[in-house]
Amino acid sequence: MDTATQRKWDAASRNFDVFSYGDDLRLGPHKQRLFAKMRGETLMLAAGTGNDFRFFPPGLSIIAIDISAKMLERATKKAAVYQGRIDLRQMDACQLEFLDNTFDTILTVCTFCSVPKPVVALRELYRVLKPSGQILMFEHVRSRIGPVGVFLDLMTPLSRRLGPDLNRDTVGNVQKAGFRIRREENVYLDIIKAIEGIKDPVLSP
Amino acid sequence: MIFTIGDYLAGMLVGAVTALSVRMVVWPGMDMVIAMIVGMALGMLVHLILGLGLGPLIGMFEAMIPASLIGMYGGMFFGMRDSMAAGSRTLPAAIAVGAIFGALVIAGVHFYDRALRGAVVDTGE
Numbered sequence: 183m184d185t186a187t188q189r190k191w192d193a194a195s196r197n198f199d200v201f202s203y204g205d206d207l208r209l210g211p212h213k214q215r216l217f218a219k220m221r222g223e224t225l226m227l228a229a230g231t232g233n234d235f236r237f238f239p240p241g242l243s244i245i246a247i248d249i250s251a252k253m254l255e256r257a258t259k260k261a262a263v264y265q266g267r268i269d270l271r272q273m274d275a276c277q278l279e280f281l282d283n284t285f286d287t288i289l290t291v292c293t294f295c296s297v298p299k300p301v302v303a304l305r306e307l308y309r310v311l312k313p314s315g316q317i318l319m320f321e322h323v324r325s326r327i328g329p330v331g332v333f334l335d336l337m338t339p340l341s342r343r344l345g346p347d348l349n350r351d352t353v354g355n356v357q358k359a360g361f362r363i364r365r366e367e368n369v370y371l372d373i374i375k376a377i378e379g380i381k382d383p384v385l386s387p
Numbered sequence: 388m389i390f391t392i393g394d395y396l397a398g399m400l401v402g403a404v405t406a407l408s409v410r411m412v413v414w415p416g417m418d419m420v421i422a423m424i425v426g427m428a429l430g431m432l433v434h435l436i437l438g439l440g441l442g443p444l445i446g447m448f449e450a451m452i453p454a455s456l457i458g459m460y461g462g463m464f465f466g467m468r469d470s471m472a473a474g475s476r477t478l479p480a481a482i483a484v485g486a487i488f489g490a491l492v493i494a495g496v497h498f499y500d501r502a503l504r505g506a507v508v509d510t511g512e
Binding site: 200201202203204205207208209322327329330333337363364365366367368369370371372373374375380 | 390442443444445446447448449450451452455456459496499500503504505506507508509510512
């Protein structure tokens with residue numbers, strides 16, 4: 183377990199709901215539209231305090247993991263009111279305790295701005311996803327708009343101390359890990375994106 | 388709609404506070420390059436403080452991105468104006484120009500957001 187990351191997010195859990203209040207209201211409909219595509223056995227990476235559970239379609243069986251025990255503590259009540267099953271577990275995204283080809287859907291929400299080794303974690307997700315399974319991601323990334331991208335680069339050393347990096351190339355990282363991009367949608371400028379990837383089945387020769 | 392109004396109010400506030408801060412520090416006749424650098428630094432500081440405060444209300448990125456543009460470019464612009472003693476003669480006039488600048492940046496960001504929004508890749512699967 184990456185204890186430095188764990189400590190950072192344990193500390194962030196105290197004010198997490200306050201800082202994400204506006205985002206949850208504003209981006210909720212966009213998340214709901216993406217989450218409607220969840221199907222089958224689902225893994226949610228970085229559940230946080232469980233603010234996104236309310237946007238899940240009902241009736242699913244979901245395992246939601248987070249590296250921070252404090253985040254999961256706060257997520258417990260929100261998981262309990264979900265009309266389906268949410269199983270909360272503490273786990274490091276880079277060392278998933280699941281067998282290969284376990285899940286039909288993997289969901290990440292503002293996760294790959296924070297995972298210290300994004301490609302390693304994405305390869306782990308690729309491993310536990312079934313062939314033809316899907317990864318649904320709601321992430322913020324570095325902008326390709328000149329001054330905005332530079333601003334995000336400049337702010338990252340500061341933001342990293344409190345929480346996320348602001349200049350990740352998450353779409354590129356998803357592809358590096360082996361996924362094929364099915365859909366990529368800009369939600370706010372070219373910074374907040376809904377990304378859908380597929381683990382294509384390996385064809386035997 | 389409520390968020391759009393919030394965006395404009397937030398942008399006008401950041402612009403107004405940036406213009407006010409620059410007016411407090413930059414004096415007519417000050418070296419213009421120094422005035423612009425000081426203005427930019429002040430604007431960045433203002434945007435950080437106000438952006439963090441406004442983020443929980445209107446969304447972090449929706450608050451911080453326009454605020455950074457208003458702070459950075461507005462700070463330089465106001466610094467240049469004030470060092471030349473050009474434009475606004477009174478403090479309320481300077482604050483009003485700041486608020487208008489903030490609103491214009493928000494309009495630009497909204498326009499750009501509309502242009503960029505939507506599918507970039509869609510395989511139709």
